[in-house]
Amino acid sequence: MIQVQAVQPERTAESSVVFSVRDLNVFYGEFRAVRDASFDINENEITAFIGPSGCGKTTVLRCLNRMNDFIESARVEGKVQYHGVDLYDPQINSNEVRRRIGMVFQKPNPFPKSIFENVAYGAKLSGRFSKTEINEVVENALRQAALWDEVKDRLKASALGLSGGQQQRLCIARCIAVKPDVILMDEPCSALDPIATARIEDLMQEIKKDFSIIIVTHNMQQAARVSDRTAFFTTEINPESDRRTGVLVEIDSTRKIFSMPSDERTELYVTGRFG
Amino acid sequence: MSTVELSPTDLRNREKSRGSLVLGFGLLVAVTFTLLSLFVLLARIFTQAIPAFRERGTDFITDTIGSEPGISGIWPGLFGSFGIGVGVLLLAVPLGLAAAIYLEEYAKPTRFNRFVIVNIRNLAGVPAVIYGVLGLIIFVGWLRPITNGGSVIAAALTLSVLVLPVIIITGMEAIRSVPTGIREAGYGVGATRWEVTRDHVVPYAMPGILTGTVLALSRALGEAAPLIMIGAITGLLPETSLTGKFTAIPMLIYNWSGRPDSAGGAIGWSNSAAAAGLVLLVLVIAFNLTGVLLRQKFEKKRVGT
Amino acid sequence: MRAVLGGAAMVTVVISALILFVLFRGAIDFFRSIGWDFGILVDDSAAPGWFPRRERFDLLTIVLGSIVMGLLAMIVAVPLGLGTAVYLSEYAPPRVRRIVKPAVEVLAGIPSVIVGYFALKFIAPNIVDPIFSPDQPRNMLVAGMAIGVLVVPIMASICEDALRAVPMSLREASFGVGARKSTTTVRVVLPAAVSGIVAAFIIATSRAIGETMVAAMAGGRDGSGPRVLSPLEPGLTMTAAMTNAAGGTDQVKAGAPFQVLFFVGLLLFVLTMSLNMIADRVVRKYRQKY
Numbered sequence: 001m002i003q004v005q006a007v008q009p010e011r012t013a014e015s016s017v018v019f020s021v022r023d024l025n026v027f028y029g030e031f032r033a034v035r036d037a038s039f040d041i042n043e044n045e046i047t048a049f050i051g052p053s054g055c056g057k058t059t060v061l062r063c064l065n066r067m068n069d070f071i072e073s074a075r076v077e078g079k080v081q082y083h084g085v086d087l088y089d090p091q092i093n094s095n096e097v098r099r100r101i102g103m104v105f106q107k108p109n110p111f112p113k114s115i116f117e118n119v120a121y122g123a124k125l126s127g128r129f130s131k132t133e134i135n136e137v138v139e140n141a142l143r144q145a146a147l148w149d150e151v152k153d154r155l156k157a158s159a160l161g162l163s164g165g166q167q168q169r170l171c172i173a174r175c176i177a178v179k180p181d182v183i184l185m186d187e188p189c190s191a192l193d194p195i196a197t198a199r200i201e202d203l204m205q206e207i208k209k210d211f212s213i214i215i216v217t218h219n220m221q222q223a224a225r226v227s228d229r230t231a232f233f234t235t236e237i238n239p240e241s242d243r244r245t246g247v248l249v250e251i252d253s254t255r256k257i258f259s260m261p262s263d264e265r266t267e268l269y270v271t272g273r274f275g
Numbered sequence: 276m277s278t279v280e281l282s283p284t285d286l287r288n289r290e291k292s293r294g295s296l297v298l299g300f301g302l303l304v305a306v307t308f309t310l311l312s313l314f315v316l317l318a319r320i321f322t323q324a325i326p327a328f329r330e331r332g333t334d335f336i337t338d339t340i341g342s343e344p345g346i347s348g349i350w351p352g353l354f355g356s357f358g359i360g361v362g363v364l365l366l367a368v369p370l371g372l373a374a375a376i377y378l379e380e381y382a383k384p385t386r387f388n389r390f391v392i393v394n395i396r397n398l399a400g401v402p403a404v405i406y407g408v409l410g411l412i413i414f415v416g417w418l419r420p421i422t423n424g425g426s427v428i429a430a431a432l433t434l435s436v437l438v439l440p441v442i443i444i445t446g447m448e449a450i451r452s453v454p455t456g457i458r459e460a461g462y463g464v465g466a467t468r469w470e471v472t473r474d475h476v477v478p479y480a481m482p483g484i485l486t487g488t489v490l491a492l493s494r495a496l497g498e499a500a501p502l503i504m505i506g507a508i509t510g511l512l513p514e515t516s517l518t519g520k521f522t523a524i525p526m527l528i529y530n531w532s533g534r535p536d537s538a539g540g541a542i543g544w545s546n547s548a549a550a551a552g553l554v555l556l557v558l559v560i561a562f563n564l565t566g567v568l569l570r571q572k573f574e575k576k577r578v579g580t
Numbered sequence: 581m582r583a584v585l586g587g588a589a590m591v592t593v594v595i596s597a598l599i600l601f602v603l604f605r606g607a608i609d610f611f612r613s614i615g616w617d618f619g620i621l622v623d624d625s626a627a628p629g630w631f632p633r634r635e636r637f638d639l640l641t642i643v644l645g646s647i648v649m650g651l652l653a654m655i656v657a658v659p660l661g662l663g664t665a666v667y668l669s670e671y672a673p674p675r676v677r678r679i680v681k682p683a684v685e686v687l688a689g690i691p692s693v694i695v696g697y698f699a700l701k702f703i704a705p706n707i708v709d710p711i712f713s714p715d716q717p718r719n720m721l722v723a724g725m726a727i728g729v730l731v732v733p734i735m736a737s738i739c740e741d742a743l744r745a746v747p748m749s750l751r752e753a754s755f756g757v758g759a760r761k762s763t764t765t766v767r768v769v770l771p772a773a774v775s776g777i778v779a780a781f782i783i784a785t786s787r788a789i790g791e792t793m794v795a796a797m798a799g800g801r802d803g804s805g806p807r808v809l810s811p812l813e814p815g816l817t818m819t820a821a822m823t824n825a826a827g828g829t830d831q832v833k834a835g836a837p838f839q840v841l842f843f844v845g846l847l848l849f850v851l852t853m854s855l856n857m858i859a860d861r862v863v864r865k866y867r868q869k870y
């Protein structure tokens with residue numbers, strides 16, 4: 001095992017940048033799903049990805065923790081730097097990447113195991129905790145995910161018995177328990193009712209001091225409510241084929257995007273006149 | 276503040292864990308052995324069959340069974356297997372298809388009909404040798420006036436019963452996969468249930484039905500245990516007829532495999548057995564290919580309409 | 581038309597009824613022939629065995645024969661079948677899958693009598709003899725291994741179906757917290773598919789016990805049987821005992837030595853049917869889960 005000396009990322013003006021993405025192109029087979037996306041993601045901020053369906057939000061998000069590795073046809077071009085490290089360098093261990101950059105999915109996907117086992121799963125894998133520490137990790141994660149009070153008496157019960165909203169918070173807890181640096185959330189509230197959604201939004205504000213968060217959402221109010229910065233994607237007629245390719249229109253502070261965006265397409269979209 | 280408690284360089288490839296290496300290696304070994312058993316088996320049949328064909332040429336196909344491997348052929352076996360195949364096609368396929376149509380298109384989901392379906396699934400799991408017992412009593416015994424005892428007819432009937440569940444199950448799956456829109460289109464122009472089934476559902480389900488037919492036919496041609504039970508001949512059989520004593524290719528393989536290879540002749544019984552096995556495999560593969568071709572034809576038609 | 585089609589479906593019910601009738605009637609005939617002396621089924625002499633012609637019916641001999649060969653078969657089939665299934669569903673690149681999957685299907689289509697030939701002419705002389713040098717070339721190990729090869733495709737295809745039924749989202753959840761593929765497979769996918777795998781095991785066992793040709797050709801067909809539980813001894817399965825009883829010349833197709841085949845057939849039927857029903861129940865359970 002090569003133990004390269006720990007190099008701390010530079011903490012200059014750039015130090016608050018978690019991801020630095022340049023000229024990102026993603027292909028599914030021959031089809032180019034995303035073209036030339038370049039953007040930075042800041043630390044301890046919530047960044048929202050918005051845009052019409054099919055514009056590549058999920059695709060870009062999954063590039064950020066190499067989740068696209070599992071789609072046979074997917075191919076990623078361009079540079080994705082995480083704290084200055086190229087994530088697509090052949091030297092990189094993609095499991096390590098995902099341990100650092102966790103993901104919460106659109107549909108709650110708890111394992112068919114107990115509530116405790118669900119949360120402990122990732123934490124156990126990391127091998128960083130002893131048996132007794134795991135109990136603590138699970139409790140803390142569940143507390144952070146605002147689920148502890150609801151489940152503390154039935155940690156051994158199956159996670160499949162929880163409601164949809166509880167399941168999604170459980171998935172968030174499972175993600176938090178690994179103590180990642182970044183959490184990627186792909187429409188985490190799309191299957192939930194407004195109350196459960198509000199709880200998860202509160203939760204995001206709560207945990208944002210510890211994590212950098214990127215959230216994909218179709219709910220414009222949600223983006224406006226929770227995010228610090230917003231990226232707007234859209235689709236463009238593709239000269240190479242008849243399918244539409246996704247492009248990043250602009251990324252800026254959320255206030256700016258929703259009040260005076262620099263691109264007309266963004267304005268049309270956020271005011272509901274397009275998309 | 277720094278939330279990155281690990282440095283970025285920790286993202287580098289670490290040594291693969293022992294566990295994942297062991298699992299990967301184990302899986303590869305399993306797949307290799309599975310494939311190897313198939314290839315060694317086929318290679319063995321092939322290499323052992325070649326001397327028999329070299330020695331006997333087409334006589335091996337057209338000669339009757341002899342007392343020595345050097346003068347033996349498989350004609351009576353081919354005759355028997357052919358009879359079984361035709362019997363299954365004429366009997367089990369239409370019957371199975373009719374049952375499948377009934378259960379998918381006509382039957383209401385009553386308790387009894389559910390029982391019928393469960394029963395069919397159970398029948399598919401009954402060991403072949405038990406169908407042989409059934410054939411022995413029903414087709415060799417009770418129906419002796421028709422079959423004249425342990426004849427090709429009795430064998431065809433027995434194996435038809437054996438493959439019936441397979442045909443019904445695959446037929447039902449094929450029919451179930453027909454989009455309801457196709458039926459509604461038929462009813463929309465005033466067709467009766469039977470007309471819709473005959474003109475739209477069955478043609479659309481044809482590829483799946485053919486797959487089931489091929490599967491059933493291959494199975495029927497390869498079975499030996501039920502034939503032993505109903506008294507297929509393992510010795511000489513100078514005359515072939517529909518109602519007389521009979522044998523089939525699997526019976527020849529079974530019998531010849533068990534005989535010792537004498538030192539004398541150019542080929543031994545094991546060569547004859549392998550050659551008979553090769554003929555059986557070729558027949559089965561030929562059926563499968565025909566099935567694939569027919570299936571493609573029907574699928575093309577489906578796209579065309 | 582409805583009546584004709586319905587009649588065809590009813591034929592299957594008649595078949596089941598006839599199977600039960602034939603087996604029960606024959607079994608009763610058998611017991612009548614032996615004067616309802618059930619003690620005859622348990623041979624406690626010094627050298628117990630299954631010799632119907634001599635009116636010796638030691639049931640344990642043939643049941644043990646079936647169990648030993650079935651067990652040997654599963655020792656071969658579980659690692660190969662499950663391993664192949666896991667490889668196909670979790671690891672194989674599409675290109676490899678396109679080759680391996682049809683190969684497994686071809687193996688499934690090989691008639692059992694050809695596998696019996698393979699057992700006699702390859703497994704016995706080239707694998708078992710050189711390694712174990714058994715007294716008899718035909719023994720339970722040879723037959724068991726060959727039956728194993730025969731049920732590998734059943735094991736593989738049912739397991740693969742079960743693994744593929746595990747939703748992709750569960751794998752993603754595991755990868756999403758940084759788990760390796762091997763960890764995900766062992767800790768998430770396999771546990772989620774466990775009932776399907778158990779069902780595959782039961783169904784494959786049922787097939788192995790019901791397999792006739794390989795056991796008859798390569799198992800040794802020795803009614804003095806596997807009282808020494810060594811797989812290198814020849815043995816007699818229930819299925820092979822049935823073909824033995826039916827295979828006699830016409831004069832012997834009467835009396836207890838012949839009728840016993842119905843009794844054994846009934847036992848075999850009940851055994852395999854119970855296994856299949858258990859498997860069915862297990863499968864139904866895992867269908868409901870997602």
Ligand SMILES: Nc1ncnc2c1ncn2[C@@H]1O[C@H](COP(=O)(O)OP(=O)(O)OP(=O)(O)O)[C@@H](O)[C@H]1O
Pocket residue numbers: 028033052053054055056057058059060071073246
């Ligand atoms: N696995 C895949 N294989 C092929 N094409 C894909 C795949 N996943 C996504 N695509 C295509 O890539 C494009 C972008 O898809 P993506 O899922 O990233 O969009 P999205 O912005 O997340 O949409 P939505 O808001 O509906 O979730 C779409 O045209 C989609 O059809």
Ligand SMILES: [Mg+2]
Pocket residue numbers: 057058059186
């Ligand atoms: Mg999406």
